[in-house]
Amino acid sequence: MCLFTVISLPGGASATQIHAEPEGLYSHQLGHGFFVVSMGVLVYWLRGRRLIRHQGWRYLQYSAILFVLWNVDAVLVHYLENRDDLFMEFSERTVHAFLQPYPGREWITVLFYVGKMDHLLCVPAIFFLYLALRQMIRSPHRFSPQGEDEP
Amino acid sequence: MTLPILPIFVIDLLGSALMIFFAGACVRLSYGLYVQDRENVLWVYLLMVSHALAVFAVSRGVGHIAKQLLLLGGYRDIWNGLRPYSGSLNTISFCVVGAVTLFFERIWKVYQQILRDRHALQEAHENQVSLNKRLEDLVSERTAELARSEQKFRRIFEASLDMMAVVGSDGTVLDMNPAGREMLGIDGHNAQWGAERVSFGTFFARPEEWEQLKERLQRECHVVDAEIELVALDGREISALLSAASYCDVLEKTEIFHFVVKDISQRKAMQQQLLQADKLASIGQLAAGVAHEINNPLGIILGYTQLLIREEPEGTERREDLKTIEKHTRTCKTIVEDLLSFARRSHTKKEPASVRDIIDEVLSVVRHNLELRRIEVVTHFDPQLPALVVDKDKLRQVFMNLIMNAQQAIGKDGRITIRTVFDDDRKHVRVSVSDTGTGIEPKHLPRIFDPFFTTKSTGEGTGLGLSVSYGIVKDHGGEILVESEPGKGSVFTVLLPVTAEPGDSGGRDD
Numbered sequence: 001m002c003l004f005t006v007i008s009l010p011g012g013a014s015a016t017q018i019h020a021e022p023e024g025l026y027s028h029q030l031g032h033g034f035f036v037v038s039m040g041v042l043v044y045w046l047r048g049r050r051l052i053r054h055q056g057w058r059y060l061q062y063s064a065i066l067f068v069l070w071n072v073d074a075v076l077v078h079y080l081e082n083r084d085d086l087f088m089e090f091s092e093r094t095v096h097a098f099l100q101p102y103p104g105r106e107w108i109t110v111l112f113y114v115g116k117m118d119h120l121l122c123v124p125a126i127f128f129l130y131l132a133l134r135q136m137i138r139s140p141h142r143f144s145p146q147g148e149d150e151p
Numbered sequence: 152m153t154l155p156i157l158p159i160f161v162i163d164l165l166g167s168a169l170m171i172f173f174a175g176a177c178v179r180l181s182y183g184l185y186v187q188d189r190e191n192v193l194w195v196y197l198l199m200v201s202h203a204l205a206v207f208a209v210s211r212g213v214g215h216i217a218k219q220l221l222l223l224g225g226y227r228d229i230w231n232g233l234r235p236y237s238g239s240l241n242t243i244s245f246c247v248v249g250a251v252t253l254f255f256e257r258i259w260k261v262y263q264q265i266l267r268d269r270h271a272l273q274e275a276h277e278n279q280v281s282l283n284k285r286l287e288d289l290v291s292e293r294t295a296e297l298a299r300s301e302q303k304f305r306r307i308f309e310a311s312l313d314m315m316a317v318v319g320s321d322g323t324v325l326d327m328n329p330a331g332r333e334m335l336g337i338d339g340h341n342a343q344w345g346a347e348r349v350s351f352g353t354f355f356a357r358p359e360e361w362e363q364l365k366e367r368l369q370r371e372c373h374v375v376d377a378e379i380e381l382v383a384l385d386g387r388e389i390s391a392l393l394s395a396a397s398y399c400d401v402l403e404k405t406e407i408f409h410f411v412v413k414d415i416s417q418r419k420a421m422q423q424q425l426l427q428a429d430k431l432a433s434i435g436q437l438a439a440g441v442a443h444e445i446n447n448p449l450g451i452i453l454g455y456t457q458l459l460i461r462e463e464p465e466g467t468e469r470r471e472d473l474k475t476i477e478k479h480t481r482t483c484k485t486i487v488e489d490l491l492s493f494a495r496r497s498h499t500k501k502e503p504a505s506v507r508d509i510i511d512e513v514l515s516v517v518r519h520n521l522e523l524r525r526i527e528v529v530t531h532f533d534p535q536l537p538a539l540v541v542d543k544d545k546l547r548q549v550f551m552n553l554i555m556n557a558q559q560a561i562g563k564d565g566r567i568t569i570r571t572v573f574d575d576d577r578k579h580v581r582v583s584v585s586d587t588g589t590g591i592e593p594k595h596l597p598r599i600f601d602p603f604f605t606t607k608s609t610g611e612g613t614g615l616g617l618s619v620s621y622g623i624v625k626d627h628g629g630e631i632l633v634e635s636e637p638g639k640g641s642v643f644t645v646l647l648p649v650t651a652e653p654g655d656s657g658g659r660d661d
Binding site (some may be wrong): 024027031032034035037038039041042046049064071073087089090093094095096097098099100101106109110113116117118119120122123126127129132133134136137 | 152153154155156157158160162163165166167169170173174176177180181183184187197200201204209222223225227235238239241242243244246247249250252253255256259315
């Protein structure tokens with residue numbers, strides 16, 4: 001019960017939603033940063049070990065790169081989302097809702113608008129992960145102890 | 152400028168749904184990979200990443216869909232309650248994905264180490280298999296070599312005409328080759344030497360020789376060309392030349408003797424024959440010399456005696472005395488002629504003749520005499536017998552001597568067997584005269600061809616019969632052999648060569 005109470009307290013934390021409390025937002029943003037670093041490191045290792053010569057691992061590399069891009073996009077959108085000086089939203093919570101940028105904030109509002117469609121990055125990212133796994137299961141990869149893999 | 156929210160709304164809903172779908176598909180595929188090779192830590196890693204991403208995708212996707220629908224439906228309060236959980240879960244899940252991903256290097260190194268170990272194990276296994284194969288090949292090769300070697304030496308052992316024996320220090324025969332078994336008359340008793348405990352020493356004619364041999368072997372480790380006398384199981388005496396060596400069997404902790412024994416009985420017999428021939432030749436030379444010197448004076452004595460007899464009237468005492476002188480002179484002359492025959496110095500006239508006819512002539516003369524003594528004569532004449540170039544008179548004398556000797560050896564009631572055989576390979580005719588008489592003592596055998604040697608009582612024989620026969624047969628290029636067993640009889644064998652050239656042999660008389 002105590003645990004539930006403790007968990008219920010930070011009411012403002014969310015993913016691409018508004019993170020009102022700075023701690024939740026910061027931790028979420030740091031999480032994205034951590035994700036970016038881990039995916040970057042993965043790409044670095046995949047290339048360093050020359051695993052990308054194999055199609056499956058190459059797809060995994062693409063997936064990691066797209067996840068990196070998605071995280072960068074998410075960090076940017078989270079940041080812009082918490083700014084009150086970019087646009088105004090009309091007809092909220094209806095299918096006719098739209099954004100009206102403040103004067104002089106048009107381009108950054110457009111950047112937010114495009115960035116908000118982050119699934120255009122994360123869906124291809126997970127799709128490449130799917131392709132990578134499918135390729136690996138279809139053509140099992142043989143690894144040599146020296147790191148020299150043979151397709 | 153206005154920017155509609157609807158595209159964001161649609162992409163958010165569809166994207167969330169697709170994220171959930173592909174996350175599930177990734178979990179399924181990564182599990183499939185894991186099932187394919189459960190020991191591959193890379194697949195375990197991908198399985199973990201897939202699960203973490205699935206949690207993230209579900210959390211985020213469900214959160215987004217719920218958000219859009221709840222807000223659209225006017226349930227903002229509900230969404231406000233769910234939002235912190237969805238957001239926190241999202242944060243945690245992609246942090247987990249990131250954390251797991253960061254382990255990729257470590258997992259890769261572990262996997263590489265596993266691969267190296269596996270490779271090393273594989274190499275070690277292959278090396279071991281290769282070594283085993285090589286070892287097996289070597290063992291097979293060595294076994295084949297050993298088999299070949301064993302076969303080679305076994306062949307030498309088995310095929311040797313000399314006895315080869317392996318004997319324990321206590322004298323037990325451990326192994327003996329067929330020649331040895333045949334020599335000792337124990338052929339067929341070869342099953343288990345050790346079990347039968349045949350003692351090599353029991354075959355020595357003089358047991359002390361065996362003891363001395365053992366001592367010498369133990370002292371000197373080898374013996375070379377020792378002359379020994381062995382007695383076979385059937386009682387045959389064997390003169391043999393023995394070489395031996397001893398060695399210590401380290402495994403068995405015993406001393407083993409190796410013997411090579413050569414039967415030299417035949418060689419010794421031949422040596423005896425040569426000695427006999429030498430002796431007879433020497434005696435013959437001496438006899439011929441003496442006979443030659445005596446023959447002329449005897450001729451003069453006989454001539455003058457006959458002149459004196461012619462002048463003496465009949466019935467006088469003086470004439471009778473001269474007759475006695477003449478008779479004894481003639482006896483002396485006969486002896487001298489016999490000696491010359493023995494020494495092969497008498498004149499021979501050789502011509503083609505049938506041995507069968509000669510024997511028949513002799514038998515026709517003696518048959519009556521033999522019948523009186525109830526002595527049966529059995530003849531076996533080889534129909535293939537060729538004509539021989541011989542001095543018929545002298546050969547008649549030979550067979551006469553042999554038959555008369557046989558008759559005297561039998562006395563009464565017995566059988567004389569005369570057999571002729573033509574040996575086409577050796578180109579000689581074998582004539583054997585065997586009797587069922589008393590036989591000849593072994594000690595007398597070496598002397599029976601000596602001139603004047605006789606076992607008959609005084610007056611019954613001069614002891615020149617066999618000597619003369621010996622001389623005649625030798626003069627014909629032949630051999631005369633004797634085998635005898637006391638109490639059972641004797642066999643005299645005359646070997647005459649088959650030659651095509653008739654002619655005179657003037658002997659060496661002058």
